Amino acid sequence: MEVLLLVPSSSSNSRQDPTFVHSYAIALLINSQKDSLSTQQHANTLSVMAFESHHAPTIGSTPFSTESYFQTQRPPVGLEEKTKLMLEFVERWKSVQGKKVVLVTSGGTTVPLEANTVRFLDNFSAGTRGATSAEYFLSQGYAVIFMHRLHSLRPFSRHYSHSLNPFLDLLSVLPQSEPSSSSSSSSSSSKATTTKPNIVVSLTHSSTLLPILEAYHSAQNEGTLLSIEFTTVNDYLWLLKSVTGAMSPLGRRGMFYLAAAVSDFFLPEERVAEHKIQSNKGTLNLEMDSVPKVLKPLVQEWTPEGYIVSFKLETDPALLVPKSRAALSRYGHQLVVGNELHRRKYEVVFVERKTPLSPTKGDGDNRLSGVETPPLDAEAGGEKGLEEEYKETWLRLDDLSNTQTNGISGAETNTNTNGSSTSGHKGRDGEVEIEEIIVKELVDRHQRWIEAGTN
Amino acid sequence: MEVLLLVPSSSSNSRQDPTFVHSYAIALLINSQKDSLSTQQHANTLSVMAFESHHAPTIGSTPFSTESYFQTQRPPVGLEEKTKLMLEFVERWKSVQGKKVVLVTSGGTTVPLEANTVRFLDNFSAGTRGATSAEYFLSQGYAVIFMHRLHSLRPFSRHYSHSLNPFLDLLSVLPQSEPSSSSSSSSSSSKATTTKPNIVVSLTHSSTLLPILEAYHSAQNEGTLLSIEFTTVNDYLWLLKSVTGAMSPLGRRGMFYLAAAVSDFFLPEERVAEHKIQSNKGTLNLEMDSVPKVLKPLVQEWTPEGYIVSFKLETDPALLVPKSRAALSRYGHQLVVGNELHRRKYEVVFVERKTPLSPTKGDGDNRLSGVETPPLDAEAGGEKGLEEEYKETWLRLDDLSNTQTNGISGAETNTNTNGSSTSGHKGRDGEVEIEEIIVKELVDRHQRWIEAGTN
Structure with missing residues (x-):
């Protein structure tokens, strides 16, 4: 039996930012025991040796x-x-x-x-x-x-994925022996044959x-x-x-x-x-650190004037809006596109501040500092406060879009405030792509952001 | 501070196969501590709760x-x-x-x-x-x-990777307005124009x-x-x-x-x-199990007559031959192709038994049972015994192959016993591909395996 002492990778007296302390430690522990002649005691000794030869969690190290x-x-x-x-x-x-x-x-x-x-x-x-x-x-x-x-x-090239729509299937080889129409001309037909491209994209494609x-x-x-x-x-x-x-x-x-x-x-x-x-090789220990949240300096320092759209992917629909709001609150940027894994091709939600775009970005909501997801059991007053500050605009592809062949309207936009409405056009593959609607909506917002800066 | 008790995921009295016991446990432990108001005590309590709500390593579970x-x-x-x-x-x-x-x-x-x-x-x-x-x-x-x-x-399609050699770069659009040679014919020229393919692969490609x-x-x-x-x-x-x-x-x-x-x-x-x-969410524990070594039943039960080639990829050249030999010994199949990560496109090693192919496969070397890599400090007699039993054939692309333009010989085959020799031909991209040599060598061996079975 092994006893490992694990401590948080950040101790309380060495925090760099008391508001945002994230200390993650992922330990990969591999215990292997192959030699049938080994005693249990021997295997454990091996494990401890291997463990000590790698980086062990240390007390007082700070997150990046x-x-x-x-x-x-x-x-x-x-x-x-x-x-x-x-x-x-x-x-x-x-x-x-x-x-x-x-x-x-x-x-x-x-x-x-x-x-x-x-x-x-x-x-x-x-x-x-x-x-x-x-x-x-x-x-x-x-x-x-x-x-x-x-x-x-x-x-x-995304339209021609090698596995789903391989480009080689588009191509035909024109038979060399077949008399081409150029042979009817009086000029040297042999030259015309050698210079004529003989691999073509089939007309159907x-x-x-x-x-x-x-x-x-x-x-x-x-x-x-x-x-x-x-x-x-x-x-x-x-x-x-x-x-x-x-x-x-x-x-x-x-x-x-x-x-x-x-x-x-x-x-x-x-x-x-x-x-x-x-x-x-016995027990192995790897410790992984959390990636620093670079969106914060990106928004506040690296490009204070840029229009910034981040994405939030979740698989649990209940977390989508709360986590998107929390990201806005935390980083102070303009918009989060929330998408749920299985509906992301048909539905996304724009989460942004309700107040009209000001010449400067928001600088965060103190009530939410350091909390990525607002507690679901928060008191009613707090919840209401959040709802008043943010608005969500749902962009959905019309369920009919797959069966429509002539209509250009294949999308709907819902907003829980007074959002605008848009419709989707047929994409190049004959189906509406939600990215067309997302981009169109963002281009409008970006334009307003530019104009607000020149006023 | 947390104390976790980890035990090997296989106890000695529940082994299914005493010769091949592999008990791995990978624990992913995530300790997060974001709430600046939390006391150290509180954070630890949360961690333990989260830990207990997931699957914890249990005593006596057996590997798959x-x-x-x-x-x-x-x-x-x-x-x-x-x-x-x-x-x-x-x-x-x-x-x-x-x-x-x-x-x-x-x-x-x-x-x-x-x-x-x-x-x-x-x-x-x-x-x-x-x-x-x-x-x-x-x-x-x-x-x-x-x-x-x-x-x-x-x-x-591998020849036209979207990032390295995108197929869209092969294609040209024939200008519609240019008079085509078919317009000289007296038949309806408009029909000829519409049926003529107008996207072609450029002659250079x-x-x-x-x-x-x-x-x-x-x-x-x-x-x-x-x-x-x-x-x-x-x-x-x-x-x-x-x-x-x-x-x-x-x-x-x-x-x-x-x-x-x-x-x-x-x-x-x-x-x-x-x-x-x-x-x-606090501490999280994931335990990963070792994948069962299916090559053993594949060789011995699922297809007793098949000719089986496995691959061994290593990044440390010193481990390549010992681990390849150990795999042969363990599974009893015909051949291991060893390749080192950074030289795999220019050099591989065939490891196989030295004895002429018998009508049946080998059934393993008892001296190596359960040991994937023979100890490097084994006594001289043991090492010699292994060398007598296995042979290695190195297949290398000639260093000149990149500069040769006309020669068809671009490869060499070295063997430390009396192996055959082969030469590489130019691949479709104008360079010798080591897979051509590998396949040619294997086709020969497979043919001998088939013939040995019909004698």
Whole structure:
């Protein structure tokens, strides 16, 4: 039998911010016992030895603040080159009168368990929300920095997922032996045959593909789409800080659409194992720290003028609105898009402050400080107070949208206050996509935010 | 301060198999303490309450055997339909004289931490090895069941990764206004214009794409490729059992090429959280169990006649050969392909028994029973004994292969005994791919295995 002494990874006398103390410790304890000749005593001795050779929880260590994170965790390889690309992109579009720029983050971040990574923690996200939204931002005239997980879905090519709609199925080989119409001309027919493209997109697919391809070429030719890749949560945090700084000179013309699924925990680099963790080495202890809440400095310091939209994904519908409100209260930004895992393609909720947009952002609700979810059993007065301060606008795709073929109205917008109403158009695949409605609503709000700043 | 009592999840009097006892316990302990008004005492009370409300390690529980795994873990949705497809596929090719069938598994398996999955553990694998090998097995005349992680790389389309070589870049839109050669004909030119495909693959890309597309169409037309998808390790285990049973009637004509990166640990379904784990709920305890070693029943019971190739991925080169030998010894199958994470695209090692292939497989080396890695400090006699029993054949891509443009020899094969030698051909992308050499070597061995069975 083993006895482990675990203590909170933050002691009360070393808190950096008494209002927001988050001390998480995740211990991975692997106890392996394979040798049938071992006595129980022997196995335990082995376990303790292995345990002691790894990092053990210590008393008095503090959780990472944003500041201490960037002081201690190394920037990823390639950060400089990517930052240069982002700076050039912003500089170019900043010089174009009235051009708006949006950062779209997309896909999940990983937490590698080994430096030579075999195993990692991941956050579920194919990148559909981000890739789809990026397309609609482009069509609304935005320049888009698409910061996404490597190999997650991308704008335009997302329509042709290798598993669901493989592009190879679009293609036909024109038979070489068949006399082509060019053979009727008197000019050298052999030359015409060799220069004629002989792989074509079948006509049945080209009407769907054509507008996608044209929008893709248009973004390429105009340089309105910059794609930047990340894999780990460390990549993401460094890139986010970097791109936010790069976009800060845009002032209110910059929007931040933070749809990536970011890990809550990470392994500080000094504790990441060098090699693949062997499952037969006795007890192993890994301690994971909470990822600093970078949204707070992003909102308050890195880009005080940006229009910031964060996302809250929950699987329990009852938590969606309370947690979205708490995030607004905590970070003081403009809008939270709440989505429930299984309904996220048909329904989202915009949570924002009820008061008309002021020239400055909110700076938080003291009643909620440090509480991510308001207690559900709070007294009636407190609940009412919250409801008066925030409003929710539900965006839903009409249930009929899958069966409609001609109508363009496939969505409804409900608000529990006096919100606006919008309708969805058919997406490129013939179905309404909720991202079109989300983006349209946000573009309106962003425009009002810009205008409020110029008054 | 908290005191947790952890005991091995298997007690000595309840072992099912005294030779192979693997008791792993992974405890995820999250201690959160946000309320600045809480006393230390209060926080600890909360922690203990939360801890007790989850599954706690119990004394005397046994690790999962393959049998108990399938008795307690539910089959994934869709297993029946997929099994039906696999049975039909095998039935069809079994009736073709001499046709060989290979199961290729590819990509990593996940371990969801929640039933409504937001977070999961994953194993690093893009699926390159499996997807590439499947292509070469097809070109060698095999029928291929390609059992792969959803959205991992696939045969043929792997050449056009959305991030590295996006297919949209291959395509050109032929200008509609340009007079086409068909307009010179006297027949209705408007009809010719509308029926003419107007999206084509640019000539610069079509010479590379054409052989890939033709091989893809050929596999489709002949029905030689069956793709089956998995996501979680539970999907994988059920499918593996099912497909092995389906392939068993093939006898020695069936090969198993197990290249998927399979999790070592899993969460039994009764302990998977229903909803997204909230990071602010105090201490949380998750206990992960070791995945049963299904290779043993697969080799000995499910398909006693199949030719079975397993893979061993390590990041520490010193462990590669010892662990590969141990796997052979433990499971009694024919061959282990060892690969080191950073050299896996240029170098692999075949580890197999030195003795000529007998009509039956090996049944294990008693000296190594239950030991995955032979002790490195074993006495000289023991080491020599092992070296006499196994042989390693190193397959390496020639360092010159990247600069050669005309030569077809781009690989070398070294063996520490009297192995054969082979050379690599240019792959479709103009570079030698090590999978071509691996597959060629395996096809030879598989053929000898078949012939040994008919003597």
